[in-house]
Amino acid sequence: MSRLLITDAHLLHPETGTRTDPAWIEVADGRIAATGTGRPPGAGQDVRVLNAAGATVLPGLIDAHVHLLVTSLDMSAIASWTPGYLTVRALAEAERMLRRGFTTVRDVGGADHGMARALAEGLALGPRLIHGGKALSQTGGHGDLRPLGDDSVPCCEGRPNFARIADGVDAVRAAARDEFRKGAAHLKVLLSGGVASPHDEIAAVQYSEDEIRAAVQE
Known part of the structure; x- marks a missing residue:
């Protein structure tokens, strides 16, 4: 067990909104085990001691809605980025999230199993990543970011992206199963326009009831 x-830390308690006078905090295997003020407990040989020098310490924050892969909204620039460059930018953003105090994030569109593995193995610095793979979007929906002059048909959905396009009950079911096959812990289905949608209105109703039911069943 690592301890x-x-x-010499000020402890911020989120449940009460209070900040203690200089205190100590004991962590065992990455979890808070004990806190107190006054004289800290004795430290054995297997305990690492860190003097906070009066800094404020708080529990790790959790952000339940992030898009790790979305590091820019400049669609014309993103179109020229390679998958490798997209991934490196995403992992750099993960490190910035950690340094802002977030030790767990839930990605709801974009991050994949490879990014989660790289963070878990310490290949890149960042928070614990719970990923949902790609969100599901109908053609012309919130996740269809193609410019209006692009008549190409999305193929294979292999490129890193915020969402994937699936139309019809069978396609939605297959896409949902594919994201779960690749380790998604949850699934986001885009059911309306959004503030970042390039073409659709935010109030636009998207996906039929049968398509939604297929995703929910999966």
């Missing part, structure tokens, strides 16, 4: 003792 850490942080001393």
Whole structure:
């Protein structure tokens, strides 16, 4: 069991909104085990001691709605980015999230199993990543980011992206199964326009009831 003792720290308690006088906090295997004010407990040989020098310490934050892959809304620039460059930018953003205090994030469109694995194995710095793979969008929906002059048909959905296009009950079911096959912990289905949609209105109703039911069943 790895243990850490942080001393001379102001502790911020989110449940009460209070900040203590200089105190100590003991962490065991990455979880808060004990806190207190006054003289800290003795530290054994297997305990690492960190003097916070009066800094404020708070529990790791959780952001339940992020898009790790969306590091820009400049569609014309993104069109020229390679999958490798997209991934490196996303992992750089993950490190910035961690340094802002977020130790767990839930990605609801874009991040994949490879990014989660890289973070879990320490290949890149960042929070614990719970990913949902690509969100599902109908053609012309919130996740269809093609410019109006682009008549190409999306193929294979292999490129890193915020969403994938699936039309009809069978296609929605297959796309949902494919995202879960690739390790998605949840699935986002885009049912209306959004503030970042390039072409559709935010109040636009998208996907039929049968398509939605197919995704929910999966």
